[in-house]
Every structure is written in C-alpha cells, then in structure tokens.
Amino acid sequence: MIKLLAIDLDGTLLDKGKYISKRNIAAIQTLKQRGVEVVIATGRANFDAQNIFKDIPFDPWIIGTNGATIHKPSGELFQSIPLEKSLALTMLETLEKEQLYYEAFIEGEICAPEYGRKLLFQEMDRLHSGNPDLDIDLLRLEVEIQFGQSSFQFIPSYQKLQDIDSDIYNILTYSFDDDKLKKGWSQFTDIQDVTIVQSGIHNFHLQHKQASKGNALKLLAEELQINLSECAAVGDNYNDLSMLEIAGLSAAMGNADREIKEACSIVTKSNNEDGVAHFIEAFLLENRG
Structure with a gap:
C-alpha cells in the first residue's frame, strides 16, 4: 500500500509551466483524505514552490532545489545540503566568463546576472533564425517561467554573493546555444564534490554530490517512518x-524522454493531459476503497 507520493512540478504537476489543473488538485486532495502523504519534489526553490500553492488548501513537505533543501509543511527548514561557498563562487565566476546565464539559489532569493535577460533573448532569436519551424512562443514561455519565479533579482556580478551571509544551494545554468551549454557542462564534470543534472534540454544544475531528490526522499521517508x-x-x-529509481512505485509522464519512461513502473499521460491525476486515479486510489 502506498503511503507517500512525491510529485515533481515543472513538466509534471504544472500545466504549461504555470498552472495546476482542477483535476490534479482534486486527485491530490482525495489522496490526502485517504491518508497518503503528498510531497512536492522540485528543482525550484522552496519559496517559489510555496507561492504556487498559495491559493490552494495544500501545505506539503517540499523537497526543493533538486534535493538540496527539505522544508516542513509549516515552511520551516528541515534539512539542507548547500554547495561549498568558495567552490560555488568559483563556478559562478566561470559561468560569467563564458557568458552563460545562471541562477544562484540562496535562502529566500534567486539571483541572476544583469546581462541574463538580454543574453537569453539573443540566443533565442539566433536559435529561431536557424530553425524557423521552432515554436518561438514555447521558447518565450520558457524564459517567462525563469523570470517569473518568486523573489527573483538581477545582480551585477556573482561577486555580490561573496558579501551575503547565505548558503548557495544550487546553480542553474540555462542556454539556447547547445554548443555553449555543452562546453559549460564540460568545465564542471571533474569536480569531486559536485553533481550535474538536467531538468530540461536547455539547462543543467550544479549541486552538492549528496543533494538529490532521491536522497531527500529517503531521508523524509525515514522521518515519517514510511518504507521506500x-x-x-x-x-x-x-x-x-x-x-523514481528508489520509490516502490514510479510513474513517468507521457511527455518524458524514453530513458525516463524505461526507468519507471508506469507511464502516465502528459502534464497537459492531467497525467498526475490519471496516475493517482488509476493506480493509487482504485485499490484503497
């Protein structure tokens, strides 16, 4: 019997990167009424994820910044695994030298370079010019989502973060230039205490090697005395x-890559077809009475 469900946000629970459908909300509420703990596990910062639920009667545990933080339903920090500060600053310096857009996730804020907005729109225009069949509106939506995050601010340089007494939990790097993105990725592959993960085709995240959604889920399950x-x-x-690899039951969204689908027990519908609700209704509620 399933006692806990961990749900990703972007590309999973959120429809078109912004909204939670009424059907998804209803399915989650029904699941909670039947005693299942519902946890949000996202690459977004905790405060940004909380903002998404501000008008919904739902106060979940939140695994944020790809597992670098865990916050209680009250909003209190339960656990964090930040990057080593000097290492994070060195990596940010490299990203600035390479003129790559980044977001540094710190406590209560997301910091991006002032050149970021202009840079991303320039890269978007070049990509669309070389591939006129690309959906430019979809690319613009991606950028809108980035800049629409809660507590988002532009900074003149990563050096401003040197003087802020705050941990750096995660660094997101984002580019519409594939070659540039791959070159940036390659500069961090040999750093021992850092892991690199993707949450989309135009990005990668730099985080502590022990920070992952899987490790956070394992820790939270232990805290709630629930077996994996x-x-x-x-x-x-x-x-x-x-x-997905450690959960007793895993579902890939219909919009997921083949590798993600092959790693899961089930493939549900896409995020634009209420795939989370479909998974809950078809596989979690039917046998609970």
Whole structure:
C-alpha cells in the first residue's frame, strides 16, 4: 500500500509551466483524505514552490532545489545540503566568463546576472533564425517561467554573493546555444564534490554530490517512518531519476524522454493531459476503497 507520493512540478504537476489543473488538485486532495502523504519534489526553490500553492488548501513537505533543501509543511527548514561557498563562487565566476546565464539559489532569493535577460533573448532569436519551424512562443514561455519565479533579482556580478551571509544551494545554468551549454557542462564534470543534472534540454544544475531528490526522499521517508517500498514518485526529467529509481512505485509522464519512461513502473499521460491525476486515479486510489 502506498503511503507517500512525491510529485515533481515543472513538466509534471504544472500545466504549461504555470498552472495546476482542477483535476490534479482534486486527485491530490482525495489522496490526502485517504491518508497518503503528498510531497512536492522540485528543482525550484522552496519559496517559489510555496507561492504556487498559495491559493490552494495544500501545505506539503517540499523537497526543493533538486534535493538540496527539505522544508516542513509549516515552511520551516528541515534539512539542507548547500554547495561549498568558495567552490560555488568559483563556478559562478566561470559561468560569467563564458557568458552563460545562471541562477544562484540562496535562502529566500534567486539571483541572476544583469546581462541574463538580454543574453537569453539573443540566443533565442539566433536559435529561431536557424530553425524557423521552432515554436518561438514555447521558447518565450520558457524564459517567462525563469523570470517569473518568486523573489527573483538581477545582480551585477556573482561577486555580490561573496558579501551575503547565505548558503548557495544550487546553480542553474540555462542556454539556447547547445554548443555553449555543452562546453559549460564540460568545465564542471571533474569536480569531486559536485553533481550535474538536467531538468530540461536547455539547462543543467550544479549541486552538492549528496543533494538529490532521491536522497531527500529517503531521508523524509525515514522521518515519517514510511518504507521506500510504500513510496510512489512521478516525474518527467533526469533530475527526477534518483527518486523514481528508489520509490516502490514510479510513474513517468507521457511527455518524458524514453530513458525516463524505461526507468519507471508506469507511464502516465502528459502534464497537459492531467497525467498526475490519471496516475493517482488509476493506480493509487482504485485499490484503497
């Protein structure tokens, strides 16, 4: 019997990157009424995830920044695994030298370079010019989602973070230039205490090697005295794999890559077809009475 369900946000619970459908909300509420702990596991910062649920009667545990933080339903920090500060600053310096857009996730804020907005739109225009059949509106939506996060601010340089007494939990790097993104990725592959994961085709995340959704789910399950075999997880991307692989029941979204689908017990519908609700209704509620 499943006692805990961990749900990713972007590409999973969120429709078109912004909204939670009424059907998904209803399915989650029904599951909670039947005693199942519902946990959000996202690459977003905790405060940004909380903002998504501000108008919904739902206060979940939140595994944030790809497992670097866990917050209680009250919003209190339960556990965190930040990057080593000097190492994080060195990596940010490299990203600035390479003119790559980044977001540094710190306590209560997401910091991006002032050149970021202009850079991403320039890269988007070049990509669309070379591939006119690409859906430019979809690319613009991606950028809108990035800049629409809660507590988002532009900073003149990563050096501003040197003087802020706050941990750096995660660094997101984002680019519409594939070659540039791959070159950036290659500069961090040999750093011993850092892991690199993707949450989309245009990004990668730099985080502590012990920070992952899977490790966070394991810790939270222990805290709630729930066996991993009694946990379910649903997601769509490579940053979800660590939790999908350890959960007793796992579901890949219909919009997930083949590798994600092959790693899961079940493939549900896409995020634009209420895939989370379909998974809950078809596989978690039918046998609970």
